[in-house]
Amino acid sequence: MSRTREPGRDPEGSPVSGPGPATERGGGMGGRPAASRPPAVLGFVYVAAMVMSGLDATIVNPALLTIGTDLGVAPAATNLVESAFLVSLSVAMPVAGWLCDRYGAARTFLAALAAFTAASALCGLAWNLAALVAFRVVQGVAGGLLTPAGMTMLFQAYPPERRMRLSRLLAIPTALAPAAGPILGGLLTEHATWRWAFLVNVPLGVLAVACGLRPLGRIGDRPPEASRLDRTGLLLAVPGFGMLLYALGDGPFRGWASPVILVPLLGGLALAACYVRTALRTPEPLLDLRLLRDRRYGAGTAVTSLAAAGLMGMLFVFPLRYQDELGASAADAGLVVFPEALGLMAASSVVDRVCARAGARPVIAAGLAGGAALFALLGLTDLDPWSLRAAMFGVGFVLGHAVLAVQVASFDTIPGDAMGRAMALFQSVRMLGGSLGVAACAIAAAASYAAGLLVAAGLLAVAFGVTVAAAALGGRPAPAGAAEPSGPSGTAPPEPSPAEG
DSSP states (O other): OOOOOOTTBOTTSOBOSSOOOSOOTTOSGGGOOTTSOOOTHHHHHHHHHHHHHHHHHHTTGGGHHHHHHHHTOOGGGGHHHHHHHHHHHHHHHHHHHHHHHHHOHHHHHHHHHHHHHHHHHHHHTOOSHHHHHHHHHHHHHHHHHHHHHHHHHHHHHSOGGGHHHHHHHHHHHHHHHHHHHHHHHHHHHHHSOTTHHHHTHHHHHHHHHHHHHHHHHTSSOOOTTOOOOOHHHHHHHHHHHHHHHHHHHHHHHHOTTSHHHHHHHHHHHHHHHHHHHHHTTOSSOSSOGGGGGSHHHHHHHHHHHHHHHHHHHHHHHHHHHHHHTTOOOHHHHHHHHTHHHHHHHHHHHHHHHHHHHHOHHHHHHHHHHHHHHHHHHHHHOOOOHHHHHHHHHHHHHHHHHHHHHHHHHHTTTOOGGGHHHHHHHHHHHHHHHHHHHHHHHHHHHTTOHHHHHHHHHHHHHHHHHHHHHHHHHOSOOOOHHHHOOOSSSOOOOOSOOOOOO
């Protein structure tokens, strides 16, 4: 099929000044034209949800010792408070795509936000460890739905030419909240009570639900032919995904030969293999792996997963090296790593202009190469604290460009009716990639911390290679007959447009 220059884009596919197309498939909620203006409150509600979810991933860590003392349990047992949240957050992601198809992304997002807020309040009122862990599971399930449902809602509401600027806004809470969590959690635990580490979410959550209930409830009409729930896939993917993430997350601490790690690891791998076999034969699978046949989306998902693996691996190994080899305190390690979030925020303010000039692929490749070089620098040299802070800022800045650009470009060829399933798969693979990265870097760090950081650098180098290979092969989707995603409409992806920004 011949390819013509699209309005609002240069020949390289980067957005240029001037209006884009007035309408675009999947550009608006419920198929409305992309030109229709989304509710102004949409961004605020999403950012509030991401701040709450991001904080809760890390805010409880400084409070675990106090929680154990207050609830009368051994400090080691409080690890369940954190692992229950992270594992339940992860296993909920595969279901998000079906829920968005069945009930609409906006309604799914609002329900998850309300459940997350209520669970936060219950965590703050927990009377024993069992109750706290149970409420953290509910909180994690709701949090696992927030990101894919929220991103689906936003990517459906905004046309492709506006998504890079949108991603700039979303990068701020995504980066800042998890980095600020340990600092805020320590202050609340020291000067108030550990319960405020959970209750701090409640006022913001109530405000966000109240602001979003009316305007968001009117958008995102339920699809006319909602897909059926893949019950077989649910029974295979959710426990398999959960066991894998639990084993990969706790394996570096408990030992890979421990039965509590080995059994879920092997069981998770077996269930995952069964799921892949089933999903490729099911018309409407829980996680639609056939979407990966779209070359742009498949390459972007692979790059994002590898980048998450490298970054999470580095963030796991470097604080250990800084404390163990260089004799710093945990607080000092946290302050040295914090500039990484500031670098990501700085990148979010300029990435759209950089991509408009250079194109997405050069920016992604340069960001990954720069990140790999900085990871190697962190592993092979002994820098002073201020040089380390500068290096961490650089990590956030260069990887921020790569991650934001690839996130937008990955969905450029995904039609609106497949957006929910594509986002759920994208987020699930990213989460699994991060866990695999931590496990790989932890194994290497058993030999030396430098080896662990070099493995993290190697993962970014592989992501760089995937980016270069994708550019060489071209970004067109596979033929419609091979790549057609299953879904309510059974519609093949549209003729690809160039990667935005």
